[in-house]
Amino acid sequence: MRSSTPALLALSLGYFSLGTASLAVIGLSAPIGAELNITPAAAGTLVTVFSLVFALAAPLASVLLGRMCRKRALLLGLGLMIVGGAAAALAPDFATLTSARVLAGLGAGVFGPAASAVGSTVVPAEQRPRALATVFAGMTAATVLGVPLSASAGGVVGWRWAMMGVVVLTAVAFGLVAWLLGPITPGPAPSARVFGQMVRATGVLPMVSTTLLFMTAQFVVYGVAGAYLAARFGATQSAISLVLFIFGIVGIIGNVSGPRAYRRLGGALTIALALAGLAIALLALSGAPSSLALGTAVFAFWAFFSSLFMAPQQTRLVELQPEQRGILLALNASAIYLGMSLGSLLGSGLLPELGARPLSVLALVPLACAGTAHVASVRTPIFVRDRITEGKDHVRADPRLP
Structure with missing residues (x-):
């Protein structure tokens, strides 16, 4: 092969x-x-x-x-x-x-x-x-x-x-x-009606909402990372570049670790771990002394758990309905970029008004909402449609999913 x-x-x-x-x-x-x-x-x-x-x-x-x-x-x-x-x-x-x-x-x-x-x-x-x-x-x-x-x-x-x-x-x-x-x-050619059915399908909106709110929480700070690091930790332009480079390197490690965590812990627990890691990082950014070395360490911690999220979340969506993976992954991709946009707008608008330290506390609000959406996706019984047609649907429970 x-x-x-x-x-x-x-x-x-x-x-x-x-x-x-x-x-x-x-x-x-x-x-x-x-x-x-x-x-x-x-x-x-x-x-x-x-x-x-x-x-x-x-x-x-x-x-x-x-x-x-x-x-x-x-x-x-x-x-x-x-x-x-x-x-x-x-x-x-x-x-x-x-x-x-x-x-x-x-x-x-x-x-x-x-x-x-x-x-x-x-x-x-x-x-x-x-x-x-x-x-x-x-x-x-x-x-x-x-x-x-x-x-x-x-x-x-x-x-x-x-x-x-x-x-x-x-x-x-x-x-x-x-x-x-x-x-x-x-796969099966999706119509607008099928698209609407997939949006309303059990478990889809909680999962996609988790992605949207998770990305929004991140980009409240990351969307203005340069200005945030300068205001919060006194970072110079060269130091900002170094911190963001470290953020990306650790992020790659987190991305590689995602599939392994998925296999060992399952999708639901891996997502919960990513949410918890980001919450700890945001709290640390709020309470830590104004030390650039400490700020760099917190950013690295954040990067790992941030990148741990994406592959398991995409896999959960694919397993929800493999034949309609195109629609589900499109919804997830849309949520990623919409969250980036919303978070960046919030961060750029509020950083000059609130200052750097309260900004990471504000990011905890959409993150808490992401946690609520994730809990809903886990507690709601998830069903998979064997096929979706214009006239009839057949639904069965998928035992592989949490």
Whole structure:
């Protein structure tokens, strides 16, 4: 049997380019603002634009493109990201740049859920947690290398060439996906009615809500990480880069550990552990002395439990209804980016008003709501539909799930 590892790595590279494209603006906002005569804060809204478009496009794409071969859907998404990225790099003004980000966000909304769905398809069921962790590792790696490298490149060759570098990376991912993946037959073609049934299916909303609120809690602080570290721990720009690099490295370790925790503890307990770890980190950020070394340690602790969450949560959703994994993973991807957007907006708006120390306490509010949603997903009996048709549904309990 042909190894699935090269294909999974190609999908991971696509996710790396997606993550870098979405977040690189954080490090490029100053040069973008200077050239286009806008404030850095206005340039920072380009992250929100990308995230919101992704959040809307991901579930819609699963319905509108449900009959398309999944390999073609992957290439379509990457192609839109390439065109949107190139248009952004060449944009003469902020309006054009914003429009280009919309196009790139649409491509990301097509590619991201399809990549996770394909990653869970090309391996046996018992290897799904590892496969999903491999694919999503690209997003984690983007926070380690993609964002810092884009910021550094922007300072050396300018923000336009930095963005064009991401376009080249996306083109490489396009070529590898085209080469390494064969045609992949889509699952049952979802209609709008089927989509609505899946949203209302027992257990889906609590799981997706957990993802949304977990990401919101994180990005209340992480969305303004540079300003937060400077205000809370007196970090210089070089120190901020180092802390975020450590955050990403430890995050990769957490991402790799997720499938192992899933096998040993089960999905429900692994998610509870991730929630508890983030709660401890946020409390520590609030109460710790203003020591940069201690702050770095807390950020590293946070990074591990943050990345422990994603692969097990995706696996739980896939096992909820394997035949409709495309819709479920699209909903989860939408929740990820919507949470990033909401958390970043809260953090950027409240940091100047409240200061750094209370900000991590505020993040505990959506995290507590995430815990409540997770408890609901565990306590509610989870059922799997053998098939969903326009006229009848057959439901059975799935003993594999908590």
